[in-house]
Amino acid sequence: MNQTNSKQLWAEANNLLVGGVNSPVRAFKGVGGTPFFVKSGSGARITDVDGNEIIDYVLSWGPLVLGHAHPAVVEAVSDALRRGASFGIPTEAEIRLAERIVRHVPSMRKVRLVNSGTEATMSAIRLARGYTSRDLVVKVEGCYHGHVDSLLVKAGSGLTTFGVPTSPGVPGPYAKCTLTMPYNDLDAARALFQEHGARIACLILEPVPGNMGMILPQPGYLEGLRDITREYGALLIFDEVMSGFRVALGGAQARYGVVPDLTTLGKVIGGGLPVGAYGGPAEIMNNLSPEGPVYQAGTLSGNPLATAAGLATLAALEAEGVVDAMEKKMAVLAEGFGDIAREAGIPIFQSRAGSMACMFFHDGPVRNYADALQSDTKRYAKFFWGMLERGVYFAPSQFETFFFSTAHGAPEIDQTLEAARDVFKTL
């Protein structure tokens, strides 16, 4: 795969941008080598600066559920831009986006729009601490909630890739206010709450984690967390920045029927533009400024371009059966991968729900962070590069998730499986 121009740009990027990137995972440290530079995208495919056309299963790490440059999104954002990019004054589109979010995630009765998933989780935790007047936060090992100081404790995603269990720069006292527990382990949750419950403001987790690879909740796990948090008066926060509008239109809480106290969203609700959101019952949310004492603000929160992109995306997603159709296509791909891996005698463990999925190079099961870390990351790197050379782009780390868009269809699945048939022979 010709990467002449990418290599040239990579040298320039490293001269000015830290690590050549504006977000660590893009640097391909998890798979070695150097990243390609993208020039454009359309539907399920991207074209890099050397003219290579590539099927994209990363989709900007989840937001592009309609694929690249969807006409409805392009038109909506262009139209909004012609009327002004930002006002810092209320606009109707913010109401309409909140309306659509609440329609699908009714537990988010009151919403606050922000500019990223990190802002959403950081603010939700501040709100939970303000509402409960408690300091401790519980997080799940391997879950990633953005680069929030108090949550960079055994975080997943980039930090797992870099093997840094906690990030330097997080003050000791912050880390002391954060307790961690393994995913899919109710006994550990119970024990932790029995010891600290009276001081715990909230438990935040990805109900379907996608930042240690993707792992599904064991039956009864989410229900158990709901009961335990309620028993101790701690808020349950579902970080659905990734799973929202992916594992189901209403996210994991709709798929598994477990209702959290607060929910955080991002990615899909911005359709590729910067949007995050958090929400919950008015009784909790009205503690936020200007209604209440918990402060949070943002110059560009709910801006016209991002809300236009989000509205166009959710409107298209609401079309009958779109999410189910993507789940069915994911199943075809997963079945194909399973057959190919068996023929090659290579152990893999797959998980998927809705339009997100993961393939661990691990003979399974993968139920938590410790299991995920046993994956064969060297083999994953060989898989990644073999597929990329054949025009198929998966996440540049074993500890991420891959995504479908409504634009991925039979041609993409066929090309992907044909490439995988070749690549698995080399693993």
Ligand code: KE4
């Ligand atoms: P952002 O601040 O990156 O918009 O969202 C942070 C975040 C919060 N919660 C969950 C569940 C998330 O997955 C994320 C961000 N996800 C990573 C991908 N694993 C973003 C990619 C990156 O860091 O560049």
